[in-house]
Amino acid sequence: MSIEQRNDACLIAVDREVGQVLRLQTLVVLEANHHHFEDVRGLGPDAQRALARIYRDAFSVLDAVGWDPADDAGAAAARRDVPLTAGHMDQLWRRRRELGFANLDRLDLDGPDVDLAALTADREAAQTLDRLQAEFALAVAPAARRA
Structure with a gap:
């Protein structure tokens, strides 16, 4: 957590x-x-x-997507530019891995208490984070060549 590095934001439309x-x-x-x-x-x-950078990056994302899910109700097709940094994408990559592990841990096909809705929601969230990671990588690749 103590390594100083560039962490410029890249705007991704979501x-x-x-x-x-x-x-x-x-x-x-x-x-x-x-x-x-x-x-x-x-x-x-x-x-x-x-530590401040982790929170600053997260708050910037929340400011861009909105803090209240109810605010999304009327904006079904609206796209928003979200400032994503390499540091925040690293944090999201960790979350994506945790989603995968959580699903494996919860998947007990022999048990009667398999929560398929939760498994499906986590799987879809992981897929969304995968797509976001790919889009971020494509967006920063040209910038990295210029630097």
Whole structure:
């Protein structure tokens, strides 16, 4: 968390469905990193800046997609430009892996309590994050060649 690197945002246009997945998974990123604040005074300045960057990137995404899912109701076809950074995409990649592992852990085909709706929602979220990762990689590739 203490490595200083460029983390420029790339604007990616997302539709309502991708925005909903992005909102939920970004909130999970915030939840997953909250424990660092318990010891924030004990962190060095570089680590404090790195932690701030995680939250700053997440808040920028939430500001772009909207904080309230109810705000999406009338904007079915609307696309929004979302500022995504390499750091936030790394956090989302971790979430994507966790979604896959969670589904494997919950998948007990012999048991009567298989929640297919939750499995399907997590699978669809993972697929959405896969597509978002690919779109981000394509968007930053030309910029990396120019740098």
